[in-house]
Amino acid sequence: MSVDMAIKVLEESLGKMVLIKLKGGKVIRGNLHGFDQHMNLTLEQSEEIMEDNKTNSLGTIIVRGDNVVIISPPPR
Amino acid sequence: MSVDMAIKVLEESLGKMVLIKLKGGKVIRGNLHGFDQHMNLTLEQSEEIMEDNKTNSLGTIIVRGDNVVIISPPPR
Amino acid sequence: MSVDMAIKVLEESLGKMVLIKLKGGKVIRGNLHGFDQHMNLTLEQSEEIMEDNKTNSLGTIIVRGDNVVIISPPPR
């Protein structure tokens, strides 16, 4: 079993842009500034991406982990 | 792993206006007066922001943490 | 971190009228008689506030904490 896999991917993504899909369909992009074992995330320069691909600037935010469905780190 | 990241952002926001997005779509703005590790929050001079951008004054409130989706601290 | 903030606000509200917003949209007003760390609440002389601002008397009630979204203590 590889318990630390998610954490390793998140650590490698610190300081980089990640894409977050939340329950209910909200999509957020931002610079990953921190995270914890519940997948609580802090993002900087974040923005919500609307269905029409317009964006809505959110600045620095904390995302509560239980809302997270998928985290996409940046391509390597 | 950076467990204390969310707490650090919340501590820096104490006494400042934060924007809270809740499950179900409610949006609340208020002066952050306290928080705990469940993201239970106490806000002062808070108001609900309606879809038409009108506001509804709520005064001092406690928000139960499991309803929180996103917390936006004030711009630095 | 200020873990006891919510509890302090609740303790100061004991014996006073509080407004409770529940998941699903129900709104209840009552005299706060007790609470615990799960935000289970006991209210006296409580009433449900309908969308048309009519009220429905509930008397003494126990509210199970996991239904709570927001607690508004009385203005100081």
Place this chain on the structure above:
Amino acid sequence: MSVDMAIKVLEESLGKMVLIKLKGGKVIRGNLHGFDQHMNLTLEQSEEIMEDNKTNSLGTIIVRGDNVVIISPPPR
């Protein structure tokens, strides 16, 4: 903090009629025969109260606590 408040109200209601509101809108009235710390309840001579105020007899039932929103003890 008054942790035992809900339990005190429930204990005083043993053997008396209580009104239970459940998630999803079901309303049940019955004689409170027992409870535990999860708000699991046993009711006797219980009945479901329909929206048209008709009742549907349920007899003795166990209510799983996580469905409970509000418990109304009898007026004192």
Place this chain on the structure above:
Amino acid sequence: MSVDMAIKVLEESLGKMVLIKLKGGKVIRGNLHGFDQHMNLTLEQSEEIMEDNKTNSLGTIIVRGDNVVIISPPPR
């Protein structure tokens, strides 16, 4: 507080027909063969009761406890 009340009612119902109401509205009747503290249940000769009171035979089943709303033991 009477923690063992639900368990006592369930134990007295072993080997007897019980009616189970589940989240989402499903109603199941069956012979209670076992249970645990999560209200996981095993039923024998069970059947689903449709809204038109037709029944759909299910035989022996395990019901995961977190789906349970109400358990009706047989009348004594």
Place this chain on the structure above:
Amino acid sequence: MSVDMAIKVLEESLGKMVLIKLKGGKVIRGNLHGFDQHMNLTLEQSEEIMEDNKTNSLGTIIVRGDNVVIISPPPR
């Protein structure tokens, strides 16, 4: 109290066809290959059963236990 009842029924069903009803209405049939105390299940030669009774082959699958409503073991 009979804590091991569900486990006994599941153990007796190992290597046999079981029917699984999931939250949201999905129905799956498969050969029970394993399970744990959360009702996580591994099924082999599994298939989803559609509302029109057509089937959709799924092969070997893991079902996360918190989605499970009912498990029907094979008739004895």
Place this chain on the structure above:
Amino acid sequence: MSVDMAIKVLEESLGKMVLIKLKGGKVIRGNLHGFDQHMNLTLEQSEEIMEDNKTNSLGTIIVRGDNVVIISPPPR
């Protein structure tokens, strides 16, 4: 009881294509790169499979385990 069954299937699937069905109906296919006991998953070269069978490339992603309904390992 066979607690390690799900983990054994997941370990055998490391480095192989798996199909993931999520709550809400999203379907994702990707190369399984890691997992933990909560069924948090890391996938590489992943893509979302739309209802019309078109695919939407997602690259490397972390899936939070509580969204997972079914994991289909590759046929052996």
